[in-house]
Amino acid sequence: MSDIEPWLAELLRLNDEEEKMTDKQIKIVQAAVEIFSEKGFAGSSTSEIAQKAGVAEGTIFRHYKTKKKLLLSIVAPIMAKLVAPFAVKDFTKVLEADYPDVEQFLRAVLRNRFEFARKHVHVLKIFLHEIPFHAELREQFKDTVAPLVLEKAYKAIRHFQAQGQLIELPPPAIMRMVATSMIGFVIFRFLLLAENDWDDELELERTIQFILHGLTPRQ
Template sequence: MSLPTKNFLKEISLQTDHSKKPTEKQQKIIEAAIKMFAEKGYANTSTSEIAKEAGVAEGTIFRHYRTKDRLLLSILLPFIKKSFPSIAEGVFKEINLDQLTSFEAFLKALITNRIEFIKAHKEIFRILIKEILYNEKLKKELEPFVIKNILSRILPMIERFKEQGELVDLPAETIMRILFTHLFGYFISRFLILPDDIVQDEEAEVEILVNFIMEGLKKRS
């Protein structure tokens, strides 16, 4: 696989700028591609298979999405665009930051918000994780974007809660890394490895996870 040579994130705007409403066949193609990429991975799915699954001629795929790469990107980019900024905008609005909230409340809102988002786009999330792990190039291109959006927003929060004496006395970067490792690990385990229906009581699940992380990160007495 060879992704576009230039920084592909610039394509986000180009991609969604002149966004005409998709054709019926276009939707079928996207649906089929999402299904098959999530199941077998991008590299193991051929365009002819996608065409067959979508009930469309192979040429139609290339009429709308010039290459197989761009088909993948036209699935992933809107998802990325919607997902990362909304971590801030969604979560930070749900809990009122003007008043002093606890780190626990913040964490609970964050986790609940992300779980609902991933559940709503489970297959695309699977594709994204698979390709980030499988394709070094995609990973490398996404890294600065993630660092900028996540790290720069969460780190100050951690610093603040540390100052409030709520968090364990470790460097903020270390706390961040622990948080990232465990949250990300949880999402991968739950949505990519463990069976789909393993969690019955979602609220209890979040409660356990938050408690778990809080016990590991809160200030020791």
């Protein structure tokens, strides 16, 4: 089990004993994540997942019944046991820490999300590929992740607005604009142009400066 991906090792560690996966299930899940992230759910087949996992195709159906159930069995526990706790624990620390100014706050948030994306890039690909097309995943995201993050983010935004460091727009609007820039950077960095020669520190800083100042030259 030493060659499994870090995200799967963490998921297995978090599993309760009654939910413990067999060696074959571990191989199936890891193979499915790699293929789903590369080809998407619609472009993948259970036969190639079985071949990559080194198991019979019937073994997949014995454990998961359908390809859709296999997808949900991957995303659901990862959402509940990895993404949600990460948002509660690590992201809460970032959102609730005391920063001298909004620039330091934004830099901490972006670095936190950047490192999460780096660690879980295969799973991130599946989320981005499949959430728009599966209502179950959208509902789970809204129920599991969004409530844990949004109110804390709004609280931080209101704090910096009260200090005169952010303009007076509704916090959800500011959150949407900030998230769009940060998520856009992550998508280009790890998914669309991952093969480029990136200077991560420079691009992190450029993203922060764009959020703070836009495209207008400073006076």
